[in-house]
Amino acid sequence: MPKKYSLDAMEQTLRQASDTREGLLGRDARGLAAILQADDEAIRRRGLTHAHIAQHLLALRQAGWEGLGDPVSVPPHFEVRVDAARGTLPCPFGDQGSFAKVNTTVHNLASGQEITFTDLNIHLITTHGFYEGHGAQFRLDPEQLMDTLEMGKIRPCKKHDGMH
């Protein structure tokens, strides 16, 4: 069972962290609860869950890892690049362990859209359903993320199964 966090305590921690370059709430004036709720709704509107998103990001990260530094092609039309820096980041919510400073950039060659996410982003989404606040350096806007990765917007259609 997931550990229960006090939203107020979490928010206070994040606001304090906002003074640093790793700030996760950015310039967002909304409370943490409102941020979490808005992003959760955006994901649900497309029939997805945070687990879906996290698994997809992890798979792309793993695919890109093979090319470490060089772009890797991922069907149908994505290019993934993984860049690793030294050091690790802790979970701001106090979970055990820390996360390598690995940036994964996914370029949608069909649409031209691009997103970058970190290993910490993947953890924050998996465990906390948190995409960071507006203006945070590694804010992952759920709509932009799902658009870029073409997730959840194409409804399953039995008549036209498969290729598109």
Ligand SMILES: [Zn+2]
């Ligand atoms: Zn955590």
